[in-house]
Amino acid sequence: MPILAGRNARVLVQGITGREASGFVQSSLDLGTRIVAGVTPGKAGWQIHGVPVFNTVADAQQNEPCDATVIAVPALQACRAATEALQAGLKLLVILTERVPRRDAAIILEHAREHGAVVIGPNSLGIVSPAVIRIGLVGGSAEALKRAYKKGPVGIMSRSGGMLTEIANLLTQEGIGQSTCVSVGGDPIEGTTFADLLPHYESDEETRVVVIFCEPGGHMEEELADRLSQRKSRIPIVAFMAGRFMDRMQGVRFGHAAAIVNGNHGSPARKIERLRAAGVSMAEKISAIPELVRRVLAEKN
Amino acid sequence: MTVLECEAKALLRQQGIPVPLGIVVSSVADVAHIADSLGERVVAKAQVPSGKRLQAGGVRFARDGEEANAVAGELLGQKILGVDVRHVLIEEWVSTTAELFLGFTYDDYGRTPVMLASQSGGTDVEASRQMIKECFSPQHGPSDGLATALAAQLGVPEKLERSLAALIQRIARCFLQWDALLLEINPLILTKESNWLVGDVHLEIDDDAMSRHPELQPQLALSKSVTNRHSDFEKKAAEIDSADHRGVAGRLIPFDGDLGLLIGGGGASLTIMDAIFDAGLKPANYCEIGGNPSVWKVKELTKLILSQPKVKSLAVIMNVVNNTRADLIARGVIQGVVECGRKPEEAIRVFRVPGSWEEESVEILRHYGVNYLGREVALDQVVAEIPCQS
Numbered sequence: 001m002p003i004l005a006g007r008n009a010r011v012l013v014q015g016i017t018g019r020e021a022s023g024f025v026q027s028s029l030d031l032g033t034r035i036v037a038g039v040t041p042g043k044a045g046w047q048i049h050g051v052p053v054f055n056t057v058a059d060a061q062q063n064e065p066c067d068a069t070v071i072a073v074p075a076l077q078a079c080r081a082a083t084e085a086l087q088a089g090l091k092l093l094v095i096l097t098e099r100v101p102r103r104d105a106a107i108i109l110e111h112a113r114e115h116g117a118v119v120i121g122p123n124s125l126g127i128v129s130p131a132v133i134r135i136g137l138v139g140g141s142a143e144a145l146k147r148a149y150k151k152g153p154v155g156i157m158s159r160s161g162g163m164l165t166e167i168a169n170l171l172t173q174e175g176i177g178q179s180t181c182v183s184v185g186g187d188p189i190e191g192t193t194f195a196d197l198l199p200h201y202e203s204d205e206e207t208r209v210v211v212i213f214c215e216p217g218g219h220m221e222e223e224l225a226d227r228l229s230q231r232k233s234r235i236p237i238v239a240f241m242a243g244r245f246m247d248r249m250q251g252v253r254f255g256h257a258a259a260i261v262n263g264n265h266g267s268p269a270r271k272i273e274r275l276r277a278a279g280v281s282m283a284e285k286i287s288a289i290p291e292l293v294r295r296v297l298a299e300k301n
Numbered sequence: 302m303t304v305l306e307c308e309a310k311a312l313l314r315q316q317g318i319p320v321p322l323g324i325v326v327s328s329v330a331d332v333a334h335i336a337d338s339l340g341e342r343v344v345a346k347a348q349v350p351s352g353k354r355l356q357a358g359g360v361r362f363a364r365d366g367e368e369a370n371a372v373a374g375e376l377l378g379q380k381i382l383g384v385d386v387r388h389v390l391i392e393e394w395v396s397t398t399a400e401l402f403l404g405f406t407y408d409d410y411g412r413t414p415v416m417l418a419s420q421s422g423g424t425d426v427e428a429s430r431q432m433i434k435e436c437f438s439p440q441h442g443p444s445d446g447l448a449t450a451l452a453a454q455l456g457v458p459e460k461l462e463r464s465l466a467a468l469i470q471r472i473a474r475c476f477l478q479w480d481a482l483l484l485e486i487n488p489l490i491l492t493k494e495s496n497w498l499v500g501d502v503h504l505e506i507d508d509d510a511m512s513r514h515p516e517l518q519p520q521l522a523l524s525k526s527v528t529n530r531h532s533d534f535e536k537k538a539a540e541i542d543s544a545d546h547r548g549v550a551g552r553l554i555p556f557d558g559d560l561g562l563l564i565g566g567g568g569a570s571l572t573i574m575d576a577i578f579d580a581g582l583k584p585a586n587y588c589e590i591g592g593n594p595s596v597w598k599v600k601e602l603t604k605l606i607l608s609q610p611k612v613k614s615l616a617v618i619m620n621v622v623n624n625t626r627a628d629l630i631a632r633g634v635i636q637g638v639v640e641c642g643r644k645p646e647e648a649i650r651v652f653r654v655p656g657s658w659e660e661e662s663v664e665i666l667r668h669y670g671v672n673y674l675g676r677e678v679a680l681d682q683v684v685a686e687i688p689c690q691s
Contacts, residue, residue, distance in 0.1 A: 020624075023624070024624075075509060076510075076512070076513055099509040100509065101480055101507050101509045101510035101513075102407055102480070102482055102507050102509070102510075103414075103439050103477060103480055103507070103510070104510075105412075106407065106412060106413055106414060106439035107439045107440050109412050109413075110413070110438060110439055110440060125623055137623060137624055138623055139623055140622065140623045140624050140656060140657045141657055144621075144623075144656055144657045147676075148621050148656075148676075158568065159568060160566065160567055160568020160569065160620075161566070161568075161623060162565070162566035162567070162568055162569050162591065162619070162620040162621075162622070162623060163568035163569055163572065163620055165620065165621045165622075165623050165656070166569060166620035166621050166680065169621045169655070169676050170679055173676065173677055186567060186568070188407065188409050189407060189409060189412045190412075213568060215567075215568060215571060216571070218409055219409045219410045223410060240572075242568055242571035242572040242575060243571035243572075243574070243575065244575050245571075245574050245575050245578050246571070285576070285579075285679075285681040286572055286576075286679055286680050286681050287679030287680070287681050287682050
């Protein structure tokens with residue numbers, strides 16, 4: 001069982017006539033994902049790779065009811081697009097848009113709480129459950145995705161979309177498959193954090209271990225450590241922390257918007273310490289992940 | 302971007318929020334005259350974008366015009382916290398009966414805007430234990446009830462609570478309306494005449510929202526000139542990045558080593574950088590490429606990195622790419638190397654960009670005899686393969 005969205009989920013794409021969206025719509029269809037409608041204001045009646053385009057989310061919902069939406073609109077329109085989707089009753093939003101202003105991200109999440117919806121992103125590359133469904137553009141073309149990902153027992157959560165595919169590929173190379181892989185996004189405010197996603201993996205029978213890719217800045221790692229300390233999870237976690245070198249260069253902005261370290265706040269060394277204390281297996285090198293995963297899986301048996 | 306105190310105060314004043322009388326100077330010519338017009342006793346404040354200005358000697362007091370002239374002269378041309386002081390704010394001296402702290406920012410944990418307040422403002426307020434913290438709506442700002450309740454907790458005379466609550470709401474509105482990431486008033490002064498006055502302000506505006514604030518642009522000229530302190534190398538990289546909207550090839554940060562890096566994306570760059578340092582290699586730069594940059598962009602970036610005097614060779618490393626075309630990266634790098642008059646097989650120590658259009662990329666690189674590694678080699682192992690320079 002994949003988490004967040006199953007094989008038959010009907011997917012909407014907002015911003016479908018854009019350059020980015022029309023590319024991933026084709027490859028998602030190739031992968032068997034049911035993209036049933038798209039929205040671009042003023043472009044009703046168009047078709048993108050055979051997918052009908054509507055002016056509004058409400059129109060799309062009336063004609064082709066959807067379970068999830070992928071938002072791929074310009075940065076300053078993301079808030080309006082997400083609000084529209086929530087008001088039309090969508091319960092899973094995957095926001096690919098980068099550089100969404102902080103206030104807009106906070107407004108989207110305020111609306112999402114009111115509507116009881118799950119938001120992945122902003123600045124996410126999407127979700128992939130190998131051989132089941134791909135929502136967003138993570139993994140690239142159908143052929144490229146099938147090379148890097150394969151079905152199996154490992155969940156992956158990553159603050160970097162690129163590293164999500166890199167880690168999946170690393171595991172696939174070693175013959176270890178994945179259940180559901182989520183690019184949660186690298187911004188300071190994200191709709192869904194590691195701690196938010198963990199319960200989804202816990203209730204998924206297929207997932208036996210979760211790998212997380214961590215970055216400097218933000219609170220996602222600390223929040224997960226807090227949660228694990230309060231309540232032990234049935235899912236063992238293997239983590240890799242990128243950007244250790246930043247502890248030597250405070251105040252400089254690297255990587256994602258959240259990857260800024262000031263004092264002890266968001267420091268990689270501190271995050272490693274907190275995660276380790278919470279029982280997470282830390283991979284010293286990225287190449288050490290498959291071996292750690294194998295060991296954790298063996299211990300469980 | 303970080304907004305200088307003088308410009309932040311001008312913006313606040315426009316919104317009806319009281320700030321001390323003051324004038325910005327860039328030379329001492331009129332300082333004595335200005336000080337006299339402000340009531341003799343004045344404060345001279347270096348306009349640098351940093352918090353610890355008082356401790357660093359950037360704030361000076363003067364009892365008369367002559368002294369004001371002297372301290373302003375000392376501040377101008379001095380470096381405070383690594384920044385040349387080009388502007389000094391000469392402000393009236395205010396006698397206070399209370400100093401509060403009031404801050405607005407985002408709480409990454411709660412994923413909401415938050416206001417922070419304390420009875421005692423001043424330089425060590427971060428350590429203060431009596432910090433009150435209240436979340437509020439990013440759409441509507443703090444409600445009347447929330448602002449009133451906060452004002453009541455700050456230990457001011459009861460008759461002033463209402464004016465304080467109103468001020469809190471007005472400042473919160475500025476915070477939201479300007480797309481600020483931080484708006485901190487410290488101290489918020491209560492004068493002897495029972496008026497509220499913004500003593501000092503830290504304002505940071507979300508770069509990602511700047512384009513929807515043309516109204517703020519003309520009022521941020523000094524802040525832009527001070528905060529834009531990038532090296533020529535960084536500026537050129539930013540120019541290349543903005544000249545072509547396809548993909549990202551910016552955020553070049555110079556380092557002191559001899560190995561030029563073309564690495565990406567964001568998370569992978571951090572991972573690769575750690576591996577580079579772990580292996581004892583000396584990077585010449587940090588960078589992030591991704592989002593499918595054009596051949597031109599990659600070529601120009603390659604040329605820029607290779608043109609650094611210390612750089613002897615390049616490493617091109619990316620994660621298994623999602624939507625970047627590996628062959629375009631290969632073409633761009635090869636063209637850049639060739640245009641610099643270098644041989645690809647010598648200048649490129651390692652090339653590892655697996656993913657979309659990988660086969661085409663391998664073909665190009667093989668033609669030029671470049672050391673290519675594929676997806677079967679993990680990022681840290683790729684770095685370990687880079688032969689150490691003799």
